[in-house]
Amino acid sequence: MTEKRQDPRPPAHAAGRWALIGLAVVGAAAVFGYVGGWLAPERLTPKRIINALQANGGDYPGFRRNHAKGICVTGRFESNGELAKYSTAAVFAPGSTPVVGRLAIPGGNPYAGDSSAPIRSFALRFDMADGEQWRTGMNAMTVFPVSDPKAFYELTVATHPDPSTGKPDPAKAGAFFKSHPESAAFLDWIKTAKPSASYVPETYRSINAFYLRDAQGERHAVRWMLVPDKGPEGDGGAAAGDTDYLAADLMKRLGQGPARWHLQMVFANPGDPVDDATKIWPDDRRTVDAGTLVIDAAEAQADGPCRDVNYDPTILPRGIEVSGDPLLAARSSAYADSYLRRTSEEAHVPGTARPKEAHP
DSSP states (O other), rough: OOOOOOOOSGGGGHHHHHHHHHHHHHHHTOOOOOOOOOOOOTTTOOHHHHHHHHHHHHHTTTTTTTOOOOEEEEEEEEESSSSTTTTTOOGGGSSSEEEEEEEEESSSOOOOOOOSSSEEEEEEEOTTTSOOOEEEEESSSOOOOSSSHHHHHHHHTTTOOOOTSSSSSSSHHHHHHHGGGHHHHHHHHHOOOOSSOTTTOOEEEEOOOOEEEEETSOOEEEEEEEEOOOSSSSOOOOOOOOOOOOHHHHHHHHHHEEEEEEEEEOOOOTTSSSSOTOOOOTTTSSSSEEEEEEEEEEEEESSSSTTTTTOTTOOOOOEEEEEEOOOHHHHHHHHHHHHHHHHHHHHHHHTTTSSSSSSS
């Protein structure tokens, strides 16, 4: 039976609807997994937060509890050497470093339609010749709604879908944001956010801050982003009604040639907040182009090279260090909990060690 197709991109009047969906997505699964678990065990644990995410996203054994729907990508990072003066990390020396990545949408449902969320994510693992790795998770958004794990957990609970509607209760979500004024910048952003028809033209940001350490031992506070280069040919349009258009678009574009992004490091000025992901740095901050990320292949996540990668953002090479942002330690512990769950569940899928997927 042929599926009826329609354009997945919403009209302008749908902006309000995307705002509510955005709140649900962030609450239910968060954008690139900025999930918590760092607080004392008697107050908040990785297990409690992953349980809350699973309650919101649904029960899908063998899949990630967030960003469950995605596609593996491979390629390389071509460093131009411009960042070597600020960091001793080998990845920033002139040359090429292989990467294994994953493009995804937020949420715990691996069968969700690509237009179900207005945010896209990009996770990468850089594999350096000396055996060190750099893992990072980025999102196509400018700011995060909360600044600590406790608030994230409360947001997840506040946006739990109402069984009668399948959507968050606006009153509960509204009450949460009213009590968390630090979320104002995110709310301003999400009001106009819309689901794009392609992964390729998006700008992906670390959101959290980190430190680069140079050869003299000096630290430099930074956030990074992947800024798209002129992409390969392809209209980026989805066939009407296609719920899996992002993967199809990516494959179509890569068939025309590699997709490229510039890795740009944004340096904090003295006094800029380094430990708070709800604060946006001004646009005039010094930015250094570190080189080009080149993606030339993609494959389904069920058997792809990203399948068993835990994109823990605290796995860093010498020359890159975590900041004091409490969300970073929280993400690390929660990612570990989610990873152990899904890999143990895969071992119990009848007849296979891998979960069944539909158009990841």
